[in-house]
Amino acid sequence: xxxxxxxxHFDNLIDREITIEPKxxxxxxxxxxxxRQISQHxxxxxxxxxxxxxxxxxxxxxxxxxxxxxxxxxEAGHGLYLYSAAETLGVTRDDLxxxxxxxxxxxxxxxxxxTLTWADMGAIGWLVDGAAIMNQVPLCRTSYGPYARxxxxxxxxxxxxxxxGFEIMLTLSKGTEVQRKMAxxxxxxxxxxxxxxxxxxDAESPHTEQSVRWRIKRMTNDELRQKFIDVTVEQAKILGLxxxxxxxxxxxxxxxYDSGAINWEEFWNVVKGNGPCxxxxxxxxxxxxxxxxxxxxxxxxxxxxxxxxxEKAAQAA
Amino acid sequence: MNNKNEWPLWEVFIRSKAGLDxxxxxxxxxxDEKMAIENARDVYTRRQEGVSIWVVESKHIHASDPDExxxxxxxxxxxxxxxxTFYNLPEEVKYM
Numbered sequence: 001x002x003x004x005x006x007x008x009h010f011d012n013l014i015d016r017e018i019t020i021e022p023k024x025x026x027x028x029x030x031x032x033x034x035x036r037q038i039s040q041h042x043x044x045x046x047x048x049x050x051x052x053x054x055x056x057x058x059x060x061x062x063x064x065x066x067x068x069x070x071x072x073x074x075e076a077g078h079g080l081y082l083y084s085a086a087e088t089l090g091v092t093r094d095d096l097x098x099x100x101x102x103x104x105x106x107x108x109x110x111x112x113x114x115t116l117t118w119a120d121m122g123a124i125g126w127l128v129d130g131a132a133i134m135n136q137v138p139l140c141r142t143s144y145g146p147y148a149r150x151x152x153x154x155x156x157x158x159x160x161x162x163x164x165g166f167e168i169m170l171t172l173s174k175g176t177e178v179q180r181k182m183a184x185x186x187x188x189x190x191x192x193x194x195x196x197x198x199x200x201x202d203a204e205s206p207h208t209e210q211s212v213r214w215r216i217k218r219m220t221n222d223e224l225r226q227k228f229i230d231v232t233v234e235q236a237k238i239l240g241l242x243x244x245x246x247x248x249x250x251x252x253x254x255x256x257y258d259s260g261a262i263n264w265e266e267f268w269n270v271v272k273g274n275g276p277c278x279x280x281x282x283x284x285x286x287x288x289x290x291x292x293x294x295x296x297x298x299x300x301x302x303x304x305x306x307x308x309x310x311e312k313a314a315q316a317a
Numbered sequence: 318m319n320n321k322n323e324w325p326l327w328e329v330f331i332r333s334k335a336g337l338d339x340x341x342x343x344x345x346x347x348x349d350e351k352m353a354i355e356n357a358r359d360v361y362t363r364r365q366e367g368v369s370i371w372v373v374e375s376k377h378i379h380a381s382d383p384d385e386x387x388x389x390x391x392x393x394x395x396x397x398x399x400x401x402t403f404y405n406l407p408e409e410v411k412y413m
Contacts, residue, residue: 023383073363080360084344087326093346094323150343157364296348300324303349 014214019145022088030214031089033207034144036105037216038086043100043107045079047281051115052124060118067164068121074157081150088146101286109267110193112275119172119179119186125165127187127194127232133158134228135198138218166235173239180240187236188244195259196267198225229257326375327353329360331367339371347372 006025013020020026049072056072059065083093099105110128115121136158139151172183199221202208211217219227236243247260270278324346330339342361347353353372361367381389397403406413 021383023380025384070363073359077360077363080345081343087344092323153343296322296324299348299352300322303352306349 014143017143017215019148020143021145029210030216033211033214033216034147035086035089035091037211038082038089038147038150039091039096039099040106040108042079042082042086042096043105044111045075045082046100047107047111047285049075049079050281050284051111051113051277052121054115055118055121058118059121064121064168071125071161071164074161078150078154078157081153082147085144085146085150097289101282101289103273103282106271108197109270109275110197111281112270112278113189113193114276116189117182117186119168119182120190122165122168122172122183123186123190125161125163126169126235127165127190128197129158129161129165130232131194131197131228133162134224134231138224141215141218143215166239169239169241173241183239184241187241191244192262192266195225195229195262196264198222198228200264200267226256229259233257324348324352327357327372328375328378329353329357330371330373331357331361332369333366334368339369342366344375350374 007027010020010024010026010030013024020030052068052072052075056065056068059068083096086096087093096105100107115124133155136151136155140148140155142148142151169183169187172179174180199205202220202222205221208217208220212220233243233248245260247258249258250256251258269275273279325348326344327347327350328344329342331342332339342357345353345356345360347356350372354370357370357372358367362370393399
């Protein structure tokens with residue numbers, strides 16, 4: 001087949017909603033875009049463990065601690081599923097780590113905000129995981145097989161993440177005045193960054209059209225953001241908390257909430273590395289990687305030694 | 318490429334419950350087979366998804382070439398008589 005007919009065959013599979021698998025021919029841009037998107041997502045899971053890890057030893061009860069530990073462990077797992085999916089596209093794990101550690105690859109900017117109080121564990125689960133789920137559910141039907149299968153697993157596991165966060169918020173909002181205020185404060189700080197998680201507005205998102213065509217993206221940033229706002233505002237009512245947006249108003253005609261303008265300047269500033277915790281997050285991650293080097297080397301040396309011993313024994317027999 | 322020190326890649330297969338086949342779950346990196354099984358337990362069976370785990374180093378997997386699917390599966394294409402629905406039975410034959 002010529003490149004032209006390969007392309008035609010690929011387009012045909014995409015149009016018929018047939019899954020693309022690692023050994024199938026695919027356009028270079030499709031491969032590159034997927035590697036970028038999947039690895040960004042994997043990095044986000046790995047960096048995403050840090051803000052919550054911060055509270056594991058300070059969880060208010062053994063139950064909360066077990067739950068938080070399980071959630072953070074899931075995030076490690078999700079990072080691993082996604083790195084594996086990216087590796088099927090011909091990039092190595094070490095390359096991916098290099099890209100993260102050198103700052104070349106991005107991760108979700110939300111994790112560059114600090115976790116100041118216990119209520120932040122509630123707000124992150126409820127809002128950040130809520131937004132992530134909204135983003136991820138359509139990706140269970142994405143065109144690239146290994147990615148779609150990883151997302152099915154991730155989504156199945158993630159719904160407990162959001163529920164445990166909502167439960168923390170519910171407990172706080174029904175608690176003492178100080179606890180209620182703590183919940184509202186966390187909500188105030190995490191609401192806008194959560195809305196930014198869906199990415200820049202459609203008008204400024206040049207790759208959206210191509211990605212939707214390839215079924216790497218299944219809904220636009222603005223569509224997903226609106227969906228998240230509509231669902232979350234109702235949940236805030238149950239919590240008795242106030243959405244920190246004076247311009248929020250139900251629009252009868254659209255059947256959706258109208259909301260205030262997002263501070264995109266802040267968003268781009270955090271993306272560029274100037275958020276409150278960018279430096280700290282990356283340094284913590286690099287430190288963990290560097291200090292783990294002797295363990296990785298020792299495990300490899302041990303495996304090598306055991307292999308040689310086995311071979312020798314086989315020869316002697 | 319930069320993977321000189323990287324732990325090898327393993328494919329993980331999991332039997333979800335007794336009586337079922339092992340099914341491909343995903344892959345992971347590990348220094349040896351023992352660590353691969355332990356990592357597979359942590360990565361792929363956090364919610365009791367399995368009762369048995371197989372790991373195979375990815376380099377030992379041989380796969381068919383998707384570009385040759387046409388000719389590879391062609392011989393089975395026109396042999397519809399291999400399916401029971403190919404045969405017409407009189408209505409009196411109730412169970413067969």
